[in-house]
Amino acid sequence: MFKKLLQVTTVSSAVFTMLCFSGNAMRKSSVQLDDEAARNTRAPVHSFAHMMERQRLQKEQNDRIRRQQQAIQIALAPAPAPAPAPAPVPKPAPAPAPTPKLTPQQIAQKRAAKRQRALQRKKVRAEKRAARKKAKGK
Known part of the structure; x- marks a missing residue:
């Protein structure tokens, strides 16, 4: 973790102080932590x-x-990339070609094809329904 911190060039003193304190907190012995936990959980509420x-x-x-966790994340985050150059303004797309008019015969053919697909x-x-009924009847 500290190697990464050394790689980061700009770490504010506040962040560094927080990291040091969090490291000290982590070094507390487990007995102390157990005592604190017991004291916190078993203490009766008097009022x-x-x-x-x-x-x-x-x-x-x-x-x-x-x-502390936010400070660590900020310290370990990579340096922000330089702002990208503004995107070029896109040229307006050419107007679509007008759709050709269908003849009455073409319209009839389309309808017939649609009807065939439906059938x-x-x-x-x-x-499929007959196959299911047959399988169910066995």
């Missing part, structure tokens, strides 16, 4: 104010952790 104080402390701790689909469906 509403006590409960609110615990919630506030927990929120502060979560915020601190989140800020073919209908036949295929009927065959």
Whole structure:
């Protein structure tokens, strides 16, 4: 992790400080962490104010952790690439050629072909239905 940090040329002192503190927090012994966890979970709530104080402390701790993680992500992120050159303005597309008018004979042929395809689909469906009924009847 620190090798990557060394590769990054601009790391602010605040980020570096946060990283050092997070490293110190990670070095805490597991016994200390277990004691803290036990103290936090088993401590009885004596009053509403006590409960609110615990919630506030927990929120502060979560915020601190989140800020540290964000600082690490920012520090490890690659340097931003230079802004790309503005894209050239596209030329307007030429107007499409007008569609040719269909003759009445061509229209009739299209309708007939469409009707044939519909009949073919209908036949295929009927065959499949018959095959299912036959398979179900066995």
